[in-house]
Amino acid sequence: MELVKDYPLSKRFPELPLLSAANTKKHSDLIPFAFGHPAQESFDVPLLSQSAVSALQLDGPRALQYSGGSGPDFVLNWIQQRSKHVSISVETQNILVTAGSMQAIDLATRTLTDPGDHVWVEAPTFFGAIRQFSLAELKISSIPVDHNGLLTDELENKLKEAVKNNVPIPKFIYVMPNYHNPTGVCLSIDRRKKLAELAYEYNFYVLEDDAYVELSFSGKKLPSIYTFGPKRVIYLSTFSKTIAPGIRMGWALADDEQIILRMKMLKSDGSTSVFVQEIISHFLSDVKFDYHMKRINELYCTRKDAMISAVKECFGKEVTYTEPEGGFFLWLSFPEKVNTSEFAGDALARGVSFIESKYFYIDGAETNHIRLSFTFTNEEEIKKGVQRIAESYYRYKKSIEVLNEV
Template identity: 45%
Template sequence: MPGNSEYQYNQFLPKTPSIGGTTGAGVDHVHCSFGFPNSELFLIKELAEAAKNATLSHGHLALHYPGGPGTWNIRQWIANRGRSRKIKSNPSDILITAGAGQAIDATARVLINPGDEVWVEAPSFFSALRAFEIAGAAVRAFPMDENGLQVDLVQEALEFATFNGGNLPKFIYVMPNFHNPGGVNLSVERRKQLSSLAIKYNFYILEDDAYADIHFNQGVLPAIYSFAPERVIYIGTFSKIIGPGIRLGWTIANSEILQYMRLFLLGSQTNPFMQEIIAGLLENIEFDKYLNDVNQRYVGQLDVMIHELGRYFGDEIKYNKPSGGFFLLVKFKEKVDVSALVALAEKKGVSVVNGKEFYLNGSDVNEIRLCFTYSSENQIRKGIERLAEAYKEMKHATANVEV
């Protein structure tokens, strides 16, 4: 499983609350590591007004366990929004969770018995891998390419397991849009193929669609859920589009799955007062205009990152340019001690994530993940320059040792 069992989320948290803050050593630190949205894009005034309205208009209900009208309205908004991805659902098909992470964890607890198989992409989201490990799953990974998960290899494994009496997966976990960390999309043909396999072999697909709204230059692809709603558990979140601190996500699934998930959530509403606030916010903003502004900002930051990588690294690296999401997965063409590079870069004031954290058993994969959304364009320029300095120093030191 990822790195080590004590892998800490706050390893990549900003060391100061402000963009461009300084570390304890007085270094202006650049964060190209964890997947944070840009703080300057938060709807501070609009959220303050929504909170005021939620308190004065519906506080007598919203502050109780069941919540006020917002707990229905927010699910209606999610259902309406899902139609752009060909998701047909009603508010009663939707469970609000404390972010996508709780939805992943609850799914694992509902479906996995110790020893059950869960199949994932390689690479995959490290927190999801950790959740499956905690639930007792035997995790198996399948490679990806520029079109996402190689579903043909999944099909071969399913056929082999069936013919030889092997274990089939309880579910397959996929991130079809702007994959974390790979940045690629699962093609429509592969979405259909994977859906057909789920129906044929009677397993679930856990569709983590956290980055679906962060897209730059393409139309919205149909969700895997749209092809096999009875076999797909769909997860979304407000963390990437409103702010992770509100801790609201959602699950769309069949009634049996949602019933069991509610048991693990102790049957109560998830933060009903915050649901009231966000429901009010969504009713009073031009959401698509807001999202377009967000995406325009992020595509500009991505372009700067790619330009600076080309300037400092040239053809020594390769990557798939993402058309959305938060991340760029960079692979070094020559063998690099990535752990040493990450540590040296941190000393120089830029944080990145070692690619091995996204693979089973901490595989040495010669990759780093960069986040282009949190830091400003100027900070990204500083960060890539410092990363290049660390890379050159390490190459020089390695060359001297070999001599």
């Protein structure tokens, strides 16, 4: 037999680092703060089981066909009504149900851009979005965030500079307005309005990724960016944080029906699992959704409080953070000269994982932060995990001090 020759694979795959801690095999005592996972206690397994049985018993043959039964229409109508909670009014034909919000990001990206186009993101931002935009062969730039979200004044200055210097403006800006991943902050009302105004003035789209909107510990919801600029916003959300990520169901909505039609054309898998939509339609029919979310948010708020208490006890004034009012994450900032990647391995060896800040920046610019998820682990594990990170950090800090003395 002849030797197998090298085969040239597609050149579209960028050189992106793999997440170390998030992809590490779990050992018996690992506390996985790296996992941006919902709590297992948040899954209503009995009702989901009942819903699956109902889907088969009441509409089995149709639900198992390509086009499905009545479930997909129910899901569309539910999304339409629920969108009113963030001040969105939309027709069901302007909503596309997707296989999770990541597919929605992919479809919107490929609808709005061509290879070589420019997109701008927040700094820091969701590493999954960075990977998606890189795979689409886009040129990515970033705008910083603070405790009130994206710095829209800095965005405006950068847009003015781009026009002045005849540099391409972005085709879209990717923004997470509520309980931002990884920082946990919310975009202020004034900045939401300003961002929409800039999108109209400079003719770019806003990709509004609102995956965490329902995870509000106070129950309050701000109007979406879409509310202030529907002609230039594609709004995305998901059931992953409210029902379960395993069902792989999210959605996109846009004021321009042509946007949704083009996204459908790119959706090569056809309709998003119509049988799963049938199950979810029964679940949504039977669940008291506001009570369901109240239960989840009470659980997450308790765990967030436990993590902040542990951080205060273990780190004191050594770290800073903005206390999140919802979502999954706490973003810890260490002194500027700290490189959190340099003690991530030691922390992992001690049995706790986190994600270092370099993964959340397009150029790895800031290295002195870590993202901790407080949703997946219980209060006892949270306290133990933060203690382990502190042990690793202070060991690292001591080694740096020794080196500086030499």
